[in-house]
Amino acid sequence: MTRLELRDISKSFGALEVLAGISLHVAAGEFVSILGPSGAGKSTLFQLLTGALKGEGDMRFDGAPLDDHGRHFAFMPQRDALMPWRRVIDNVTLGLEVQGMPRRAAREQVAPLFAEFGLAGFERAWPAELSGGMRQRAALLRTVVQQRDMLLLDEPFGALDALTRAAMQRWLEGTWQRHRWTALLITHDVREAVYLSDRIYLLSSRPARIVSEIAVPLPRPRTTGSDAARQAAVLEAEILDTLLDTGADQASFPQTVQRSFS
Ligand SMILES: Nc1ncnc2c1ncn2[C@@H]1O[C@H](COP(=O)(O)OP(=O)(O)OP(=O)(O)O)[C@@H](O)[C@H]1O
Numbered sequence: 001m002t003r004l005e006l007r008d009i010s011k012s013f014g015a016l017e018v019l020a021g022i023s024l025h026v027a028a029g030e031f032v033s034i035l036g037p038s039g040a041g042k043s044t045l046f047q048l049l050t051g052a053l054k055g056e057g058d059m060r061f062d063g064a065p066l067d068d069h070g071r072h073f074a075f076m077p078q079r080d081a082l083m084p085w086r087r088v089i090d091n092v093t094l095g096l097e098v099q100g101m102p103r104r105a106a107r108e109q110v111a112p113l114f115a116e117f118g119l120a121g122f123e124r125a126w127p128a129e130l131s132g133g134m135r136q137r138a139a140l141l142r143t144v145v146q147q148r149d150m151l152l153l154d155e156p157f158g159a160l161d162a163l164t165r166a167a168m169q170r171w172l173e174g175t176w177q178r179h180r181w182t183a184l185l186i187t188h189d190v191r192e193a194v195y196l197s198d199r200i201y202l203l204s205s206r207p208a209r210i211v212s213e214i215a216v217p218l219p220r221p222r223t224t225g226s227d228a229a230r231q232a233a234v235l236e237a238e239i240l241d242t243l244l245d246t247g248a249d250q251a252s253f254p255q256t257v258q259r260s261f262s
Contacts, residue, residue, distance in 0.1 A: 009057035020207035029180040033193040036203025074148035080139035082127035089123040095146040151183040
């Protein structure tokens with residue numbers, strides 16, 4: 001079942017055309033990535049979804065026009081935005097408290113999830129006492145406990161070192177499989193997109209258009225076995241070629257790429 005559907009979304013800032021007719025969809029329980037060059041307009045698209053900006057085009061959720069943005073989306077920004085003066089558990093409960101839940105009830109609701117998010121024992125720590133990966137897991141936990149229809153993840157691992165980032169990707173893939181959140185991820189990391197996603201939309205440079213829609217045919221859980229690793233590497237190379245071949249002013253029609261690797 002399609003949850004989010006965008007048709008012909010465009011956005012300009014004055015004379016600067018940023019998004020030029022973006023159409024995409026995300027089904028229930030699907031993990032979809034938007035992969036594109038830096039500055040293409042990926043974050044602008046998320047701002048349209050969260051209602052922070054207005055654009056042109058048709059946005060639908062469960063078939064109805066998207067108006068109550070806050071009800072549908074839980075947004076995790078690039079930076080973890082943990083408040084240094086609140087303990088980790090009180091950062092995690094923040095969204096629930098904003099929704100009107102008393103802090104004590106919110107703490108009781110989130111506490112059982114700390115172990116799954118690798119934060120057991122750090123409930124009463126301060127954000128400054130956490131590693132970069134732990135901070136991102138705390139920020140993700142704060143996002144998912146809001147129990148919205150869909151997660152919007154804006155480069156959640158962009159600021160992490162390569163090793164921590166790989167560990168976080170592996171952890172997220174496992175955690176996502178248990179919960180099957182409907183998720184839309186923004187990234188410019190090809191490997192991350194292939195590793196995490198069911199489908200990937202490739203964006204051109206600004207003004208951003210969707211140049212390709214790619215189904216990722218890799219089995220889950222994503223393993224590092226030689227066959228799976230070879231399939232992933234081939235797909236990553238093809239995606240990179242497509243992105244590099246997509247010049248700033250070139251527009252091509254969406255094209256679905258399905259590969260079986262059989
Ligand atoms: N509020 C704004 N007013 C004017 N220009 C803006 C505004 N927000 C974004 N832009 C411009 O729109 C373009 C796209 O920005 P955006 O942050 O959406 O790109 P991005 O693909 O998310 O970039 P990155 O990958 O580097 O995070 C940039 O040129 C940016 O300067």
